[in-house]
Amino acid sequence: MRTAYSVETVRAAERELMARLPEGALMQRAAAGLAVACGxxxxxxxxxxxxxxxxxxxxxxxxxYAGARLARRGAGVAVVLLSPERAHQGGLAALRAAGGRVSGDALRDIACADLVVDGIVGIGGRGGLRPEAAQLARAARESALVLAVDLPSGVDADSGEVRGEAVRADATVTFGAYKPGLLVDPARERAGALRLVDIGLTLPEEADVEALQHADVADLLPRPTAESDKYRRGVVGVVAGSARYPGAAVLAVAGALRGGAGAVRYVGPAADKVLAHFPETLVHPGPPDKAGRVQSWVIGPGIGDESDALAEVLAADVPVLVDADGLRFLTPRQVRERTAETLLTPHAGEAAALLGRGRDEVEAARMESVRELAAQYAATVLLKGSTTLVAGADGPVRVNPTGTSWLATAGSGDVLSGVTGSLLAAGLTARDAGSVGAYLHGLAARRAAGPGGAPILASEVADHLGAAWRNVTD
Incomplete structure (x- = not known):
């Protein structure tokens, strides 16, 4: 599992380590790793x-110090000092002793550079770049490879927010631990390829942000045993679709059938469409509380203004996933009064409506928004988007690393709801079901898009879920 820690936590660990090391040793470790990455x-x-x-x-x-190492290996190294009087004097002396120089014409040197190293602002920086630094960052992006030191200058290390102009790097070398902002958009897409340099920090067991990897997902995936039958594996109920949006029901059921539960009960007006595509489905005209026993419910995709079923589903003593149209009729009180887990899966626009703010605000502050929603509703929240986040009332926020921009297509969220609801029925917690569902969904989309990427359909994402599952478990 990839973990990320707040600035405060990283700095505390650095202070503890520096107290045990000779002066300057920690910086030399970082510089050595940075020089290797530059090379x-x-x-x-x-x-x-x-x-x-x-x-x-x-x-x-x-x-x-990294520049000094490169100069000793035969690189021509020039430094642009944005605050000459406050520059690190030991590092500057080492660079000069190795043959490096202070630039007399920053823009000319940048135009001739093969690599520009961004050491403008550290992890404690707040707000965007100042005008002079922003001009240099733009010039660097236009003419050379850009490598950021610890994180791209101008982004917020803890939240991933970008409040103004920021460096856009081809790669970022970070020290000791990943910072949350490196894993969360809009900062993530400015960081480029990430490389972590181990400098010997001792960090807490619980991180601020987590990103699952294949092994973590494989450990969480439900697997049938010799004694399993379809009911022991879990039954997921799906309330989706309407006369206007029957396809939402088909797509949600498609995801649910491939999500690990033993059976899917569909409740709604699109039974004929669902059975035409998936004869394996158990169908019922409703209401949900008469449809038969389930271990989880998915409600919302494509139901339009048909909100009567929401109260019945929320009254059930099983985990419930609420998505899409279901979110429009949801109140915090309804969720807070539940004894079983609730998983909300809004995109940025739906999250903005739930929080009473603008969509742009949610997209600019994704970490803050998902945490606030989870606290307000006392639920687990999966915030879909360029970075999909899963947050509960406490514990680390999970970041999904497998998504692709090709998922921005109609119906893909319906598939995600289905597979995630099925994982709930199979016994995963809301946090794990949301994280694993998003992971498989993203992998399936990548497989559907193929090498280099191409437009995909939501139904193709559902079709590739089995291959994604096998990819993880193999």
Whole structure:
């Protein structure tokens, strides 16, 4: 599992380690790792031109010492000092001693560079870049590879927010631990390829942000045993679709059938359409409380204004996933009064409506928004989007690493609701079901899009869920 820690936690661990090491040793460890990453990004070091953009923080010192190492290996290294009087003096002296120089014409040096190293602002930075730094960052992006030190300058390390102009890097080398902002958009897409350099930090067992990997998902996936039958594996109930949106029912059921439960009960007006596609489905005209026993409910995709079933489903003493149209009729009190788990799966627009704010605000502050929703509803919340996040009332926020922009297509959320609801019925907690469902959904979409990517249909995502499952377990 990939874990990320807040700035406060990382700094506390750094202070504890520095108290046990000779002065400057920790910075030298970071600089050594940074220099190696620079060399790998360049392909070779001798004869290349490297420009360091250096501010007043410790990551400016990391950049200077790394620049000294590159200069000793034959690179031409120039440093642009944005705060000359506050630059790390030891690092600057080391760079000069190795043959590096202070730039006399920043824009000209950047235009000739093979690599620009962003050491402008450290992990404690707040707000966007100042005008001079922003101009240099734009020039670097236009003419050279850009490698960020610890995180791209101008992004918020804890939240992933970008409040103004920020560096857009091809790669980021971060030290000791991932920072939450490196895994969450809008900052994530500015970080490029991530590389973690171990500098010996001792960190708490519980992180602030987690990202599952194949092994974690494989451990969580439900598997039938010799004694299993379809009912022991779990039955998921699906309330979806309407006369206007019958396809939502078909897609939600498609996801549910491939999500690990033993059976799917469909309740709604699109039974004929569902059976035409999936004769395995158990159908019932409703109401939900008369449809038979289930271990979880999925409600909302494509139900339009038919809200009567929501109260009945929420009254059931089983986990409930509420998506799409179901969210429009939901109140915090309804969810807070439940004894079983509730999983809400809004996209940014739906989350904005639930929070009473603008969509742009939610997309700019995804971490804050998902945590606030989880607290307000006392539920687990899966916030869909460029970075899908899963948050409960407490514990780390989970970030899904498998998504693709090709998932921005009609009906893909219906498939996600189905597979996630099926995992709930199979016995996973809301947090695990949301995380695993998003992971498989993203993998399936990547497989459907193929190498290089291409437009996909939501039904194709459902069709590739089995292959995604096998990919994880193999």
């Amino acid at each position: 790998e990004l360049l392909g070779r070091v001798y004869g290349t031109r490297v420009v360091l953009l250096v501010g007043s923080g410790d990551n400016g010192g990391d950049a200077l």
